[in-house]
Amino acid sequence: MTPFFDIAFRDTLTRLIHWRRDVRAFRKDPVPDDILRRCLELAHHAPSVGYSQPWRFIRVQDPERMERVIASFERANAEALAMTADEDKGLYARLKLEGLQDAPVQLAVFCDEKTRKGRGLGALTMPETRAYSVVCAIHTLWLTLRSHGLGMGWVSILEPEEVAKACDAPDNWRFIAWLCIGWPEKEESPVPELEKAGWESRLPFDEVWKTL
Amino acid sequence: MTPFFDIAFRDTLTRLIHWRRDVRAFRKDPVPDDILRRCLELAHHAPSVGYSQPWRFIRVQDPERMERVIASFERANAEALAMTADEDKGLYARLKLEGLQDAPVQLAVFCDEKTRKGRGLGALTMPETRAYSVVCAIHTLWLTLRSHGLGMGWVSILEPEEVAKACDAPDNWRFIAWLCIGWPEKEESPVPELEKAGWESRLPFDEVWKTL
Numbered sequence: 001m002t003p004f005f006d007i008a009f010r011d012t013l014t015r016l017i018h019w020r021r022d023v024r025a026f027r028k029d030p031v032p033d034d035i036l037r038r039c040l041e042l043a044h045h046a047p048s049v050g051y052s053q054p055w056r057f058i059r060v061q062d063p064e065r066m067e068r069v070i071a072s073f074e075r076a077n078a079e080a081l082a083m084t085a086d087e088d089k090g091l092y093a094r095l096k097l098e099g100l101q102d103a104p105v106q107l108a109v110f111c112d113e114k115t116r117k118g119r120g121l122g123a124l125t126m127p128e129t130r131a132y133s134v135v136c137a138i139h140t141l142w143l144t145l146r147s148h149g150l151g152m153g154w155v156s157i158l159e160p161e162e163v164a165k166a167c168d169a170p171d172n173w174r175f176i177a178w179l180c181i182g183w184p185e186k187e188e189s190p191v192p193e194l195e196k197a198g199w200e201s202r203l204p205f206d207e208v209w210k211t212l
Numbered sequence: 213m214t215p216f217f218d219i220a221f222r223d224t225l226t227r228l229i230h231w232r233r234d235v236r237a238f239r240k241d242p243v244p245d246d247i248l249r250r251c252l253e254l255a256h257h258a259p260s261v262g263y264s265q266p267w268r269f270i271r272v273q274d275p276e277r278m279e280r281v282i283a284s285f286e287r288a289n290a291e292a293l294a295m296t297a298d299e300d301k302g303l304y305a306r307l308k309l310e311g312l313q314d315a316p317v318q319l320a321v322f323c324d325e326k327t328r329k330g331r332g333l334g335a336l337t338m339p340e341t342r343a344y345s346v347v348c349a350i351h352t353l354w355l356t357l358r359s360h361g362l363g364m365g366w367v368s369i370l371e372p373e374e375v376a377k378a379c380d381a382p383d384n385w386r387f388i389a390w391l392c393i394g395w396p397e398k399e400e401s402p403v404p405e406l407e408k409a410g411w412e413s414r415l416p417f418d419e420v421w422k423t424l
Contacts, residue, residue: 002400003227005359013225013359015215017254017352042229044417047354049368051404051412059423080336088331097334118412119300122309124292126368128343132388135347140229142259143355147217147225156261156334156341167424176344188214192263200263200330205256211271212379 016146018190023151026102026182035148036105036181043141048133050121055137056110058167068166069108069158069178070100076157095197098155103180108163109138114172134176141179151184228359230402235363238314238394247360248317248393255353260345262333267349268322270379280378281320281370281390282312288369307409310367315392320375321350326384346388353391363396 040057048054060066077097084092100106111134113127123129142152160175169175194200252269260266272278289309296304312318323346325339335341354364372387381387406412 003224003231005224005228005361009221009224009228010356010359012215012217012221013228013356014254016217016221016225017257017356019215020257020259022259040421041417042226044415044420045229045232046351047232047234047366049366051406051414053415053420055420057421059421062424065424076337080333083332083336085331092333095333117415118406119297120295121292121304121307121406121411122368124295124369125288125371129366129368131340131344132347135344136351139258139348139351144222144225144229147222149217154259154261154341156338157336159337194263194330194333199333202263203256203265203329205253208256208265208267209252209269209271212274212277 016143019188020142020146021151021189022193023153023184024096024099024193025185026099026104026151026180027185028102028104029183031105031150031182035150039141039144039148042144043137046133046137046140048118048136049123049129050118052115052118052123052130052133054112054115054117054130055134056112056173058108060106060108060167065166066106069163072159072162073098073100073155073157076159080157091197091199095199097157099153099180099182100155103182105181107179107181108167108175109134109177109179110169110173111176112172113174131174131176138177138179145181149183150181153180155180228355231400232354232358233363233401234405235365235396236308236311236405237397238311238316238363238392239397240314240316241395243317243362243394247362251353251356251360254356255349258345258349258352260330260348261335261341262330264327264330264335264342264345266324266327266342267346268324268385270320272318272320272379277378278318281375284371284374285310285312285367285369288371292369303409303411307411309369311365311392311394312367315365315394317393319391319393320379320387321346321389321391322381322385323388324384325386343386343388350389350391357393361395362393365392367392
């Protein structure tokens with residue numbers, strides 16, 4: 001019963017990984033609930049330290065909560081622009097960095113740092129692995145959404161405490177990511193937006209890898 | 213030219229996600245270099261904050277370095293066993309938690325916290341997103357290895373500073389994960405080892421998800 005993964009599947013998986021993008025421009029069309037749920041259920045099958053499953057997803061629809069999050073982005077982004085080197089400021093200001101106002105699905109993702117699930121296994125010397133487990137769930141969500149033609153963007157230009165308050169998150173929940181999800185407005189591309197915009201280029205593979 | 217992902221691909225991707233496992237028992241057979249490299253090149257296409265690509269992979273083959281890492285695991289694991297509740301100690305001690313001595317490929321993964329790539333974009337209020345980017349690369353590696361029939365195990369029962377020293381990691385590199393990679397010894401299963409062993413069970417999906 002063990003599934004076999006053939007060359008055709010691996011080729012398509014390669015294309016999925018190459019064509020996954022951080023999407024910032026979305027059409028307004030709704031995302032079917034069943035697709036969103038199916039992708040989140042797959043995210044729930046991500047690896048987690050000690051099988052702790054510490055990911056907590058909140059879909060935010062309430063307009064007042066969204067306003068607080070958008071205001072947080074605007075403050076954090078103004079601060080980031082101010083900190084950007086003078087010669088980069090013009091380009092930075094032109095980048096579209098989020099789909100907070102466009103994407104039909106807005107998700108806040110937290111890590112339950114005090115979950116008893118997993119009984120602490122694997123997290124004693126490296127408690128940060130709980131947050132890393134949540135990131136594995138987020139990346140699973142990203143790939144599965146893309147396999148349905150949906151785009152996702154990860155917004156990190158936010159004040160974590162302010163977002164946690166806007167979501168009434170318990171004290172033991174760490175804010176990990178804000179995700180904007182919807183149908184991409186622009187043509188798809190295997191080239192990251194920040195590369196197209198001239199902000200950054202891909203590192204040669206041999207610079208990230210060595211043997212000792 | 214945009215790739216289209218059909219139902220057959222999505223079904224197989226679902227099986228890949230369900231059957232990915234944290235593998236701790238490996239056959240000694242070598243892993244072909246070209247497969248390992250292809251999977252790492254796909255990991256290098258993971259999302260990263262500001263396109264910073266902060267992942268750094270070191271394949272450790274030197275026996276003295278491996279001995280230091282294994283000794284670190286043994287200390288951290290003894291400490292973890294001591295901290296485990298009395299009623300769980302017997303089960304904890306019986307769990308096989310790593311393939312440090314078996315797996316033919318041993319990888320240390322770091323995050324370059326001071327990389328200039330990405331010019332800091334997206335990481336001002338949440339610098340931890342650099343480490344999260346590395347985790348996205350690790351999870352990409354996990355899924356692609358599995359699509360070749362290879363298994364991977366993530367070891368976190370380690371002392372991060374000791375592993376960094378064993379790998380001569382620069383001061384600005386943060387240790388993220390130790391990965392054991394090889395051909396799984398045991399039969400594959402969609403059920404996590406820790407569930408089979410009676411350590412933990414899957415949370416109902418509706419406990420990790422809500423709308424506000």
